Amino acid sequence: MTSLTSRLYSLIAILLGAGLLAAGIVLDRDSRLTTIHFLESDGRHELALLRVSAPVAEIRRGNIAAVDAWCDRAGEALDRRVTVIESTGRVLGDSRVPLDSIPKMQNHADRPEVRAALRTGVGESTRQSWTIRQKLFYIAEPLEAATPGAGSRGHLAPAVLRIAMPVPGAYEFGRRWQRHLWIGIAAVFALVLGGGYVLGRRVDRRLRRLRESAEALGSGDLAARVPVDSHDELAALGRILNSMAERLAAKLSELQAERDGGEAVLANLSQGIALLTPDLSIRHANDRFWEIVGTRRPPGPEVRLAATRQPVLEEIAAQARQRGTAVRRDVSLYVGGRGDYEISVSPIRAGAESGGWLLSIEDLKPERTMAKLRREFVANVSHELRTPLTSIRGYAETLLQGGLDDEENRSRFVDTIRKQAVRLESLVEDLLELADLERPDTALDLKDWDVAEVVRDLAAGFEELANRRGLSLELDARPGIHARMDRKRIEVAVHNLIENAIKYTDSGTVRVAVRDDGGWVLIAVQDTGRGVEPEHVPRLFERFYRVDRGRARAEGGTGLGLSIVKHAIELHRGRVSVESTPGRGSTFRLEFPRAGPPQGGSPAQAQDTTFPRPAPTDAPQAT
Known part of the structure; x- marks a missing residue:
């Protein structure tokens, strides 16, 4: 068994043994007290019977022979040792002592049961009797009740009547009960220990499986699962571990998908992106970055920025680290020719020295080409608009300056203005149509x-x-x-x-x-x-x-x-x-x-199909 299970098993065994021992001691004490109570009850009943036939007169006269003879008869009838003791402690009769030995017996005034009987009306004790060499239970009562305040100032009874029962015989039932009690306690203890051991081994196996599954999860095996075949607390813990493994697997898949998505985004960016450590080493960079700087990525988890062989990148990154803020600059890089780029180095966490830096390189050629196209477009639109507007304005001014009176040409002037207005309208409509088609949300x-x-x-x-x-x-x-x-x-x-x-x-x-x-x-x-x-x-x-x-x-x-x-x-x-x-x-x-544009798809590349062509002619054609 594991250390935890062994400790729990040992602790339970000690506590169980201590509990059963304490229960046995308490029950043993109770059994003794119960036996004493029964003995006392029987003794008092027997004393009551003897007191009825006691020779009180002979006792008062101190007639030892008569009193002893009565003690012998009473003792034989009850199978008890019967003793009569004067209030002074002198023994007048004893059923277990010969008549000639009675005068030689010790004074019993100091016997506990005698003192208690004279003082309270009943006395009892258990001790070894040196007269008959046997351990006895004594119970005594006065033949006549002691007056209140008994002692030197009160009237004492003429004698004390005492009976004695052998303790072994009296305690035989109690000893049997105690023996059975301890046997039962030992049997319970053995059964509990045995059952606890079997249960502990089973719990130990289940704990071992839990530990093995947890170790597998800790080592990265998210497919590991804890066998669950019950409904107790360990099974609940196993289900929690399995649920945690499923959540971890789902989270890991989500993180891997996010990572793959992020890498895919970085790989398809037109900019070169590099993540720099606080000491300006390259932790990660996309392919476009290495393409721009004109070198292959060196092996290793982190690469010094100097490996790009572009000193200007080191200069800008060092400047950003020194300032603690973002730095942006337009530079020229020479990789098989000159290229103009915008270099940007920004802190990943503002104000955090250990947050690292983000370096981006953006090719300015597309932006400048687009700016050129915009300028050309504006120039073309302006030119296309200016031509009809100039014509319209010219003919309108001609008409205003007297052309209205020129019957031969004014119709031609107005028709020209109309044609240029139609042309201008067509141009505006085409521009609006093209703008609508080029909108991203069309x-x-x-x-x-x-x-x-x-x-x-x-x-x-x-x-x-x-x-x-x-x-x-x-x-x-x-x-x-x-x-x-x-x-x-x-x-x-x-x-x-x-x-x-x-x-x-x-x-x-x-x-x-x-x-x-x-x-x-x-x-x-x-x-x-x-x-x-x-x-x-x-x-x-x-x-x-x-x-x-x-x-x-x-x-x-x-x-x-x-x-x-x-x-x-x-x-x-x-x-x-x-x-x-x-x-x-x-x-x-x-x-x-025919099915329409696919959602989120790129423009399809249709196959090349040749249509029938009519016979060629010699007529010129322009498009």
Whole structure:
């Protein structure tokens, strides 16, 4: 057994033994007192019987022979030792002593039972009798009651009547009861000890299993469980340990998921991130950090910052530690060439020297490229707005300065103002549409639509324009091709492609086709125009990009149509593509999933599908 179980077992055995011993002593004492009580009760009854027939007159006369003869008869009748003692202590008769020895007996005035009987009316004692060489129980009463204040001042009874019973015989029942009591106590003690030992071994095994399971949990084995096969306190403790193990396993899984998520976030950040210790050693860094500094991570749990071989990082980190605050600086790092970066070193816990530092490196190229794009966009918008506004203002001023009286030209002036206003309105509408498509929280009104019917309705609206330009508008769209899409966005995209195809095709055919390719919808708009030179194709979907700026403005284009097409399709997790051959024409394709955009997915990469192409013509084409 374990030390704890052994100590508990020993303590219980000692306490049980002490308790049983104390109980035995108390019960033994009670049994003795009970036996004495019974002896006293029997003795008093027998004394009462003897007192009725006692020879009081002979006793008063001191007739030893008569008194002794009466004692012999009484003792033989009761099987007791009967003695008559004068109040002075002289023995007048004794059933166990011969007549001739009576005068030689010692004076009994000092016997405890005699003194007590003369004083209180009854006396008793247990002692060894030297006269008959036997241990006896004595009980005595006066033949006549002692007057109050007995002693030298009161009247004493003429004699004391005493009977004696052998103690071994009197205590035989008590001894048997005591013997059985101690045997019972010993048996109980042995049974309890044996049962306690068996129970202790069982408890010891269960405690050992608890300890082994706790040690396994402490060593990291969260799959360890305590066997629970009962409903006592140890079983409750086992269930608590099992519950704790389950919570620890769940918490560990949660922490591992958080760690993995954090590492995934760090790994996908565009910035280089490093966690520095208070002494500016690198405790953890993402791959982007090592990529920026141009070196591989050295082995070991912690790496000195000098291992990056970029002294400027050490300088900024040391400056932040010296100040105790965040430091931010734009620097140039040379890794296969010059790169501009923003270095930031911040304390993890403000004001705590042992909290460590967070070092981040952000490439400034994307930010500066975006700033350049914003400037170019603002410049392009300003230019596109300025052109119609200047025209409108010029013709309006001409009309105000007398042009209203020029009947030959004023109608032309007003028509020009109207056309420029329409162009300005189109530009503003396209800008608003593009801004709406580029919003991060743009929502799609997704419903199930027949794509062929939607495209057919759109194409019908361009038949008149195609006829005016002498073009053939063909539609290849079999009904029943359904998709979950935002009809408005898809209509805008297809509308822009058909409008561009008609606008920039001088002769020939514009063909619109709809195909169902498994889980994808493919829409192609094909023309027989002049085509686009290969160097212009990658930039066709940029805002305000035109292959032929002069012709585009003459046709009233804003330069935003294809950019709107691209954003509308990418919102559906699809893609746009273009194939163009100079002198033969262009084909624009829209591809998006029939089931709609997956939640949280990235733009899908649809497979490349080739649509039928009409026979080439010699007519020039521009887009």
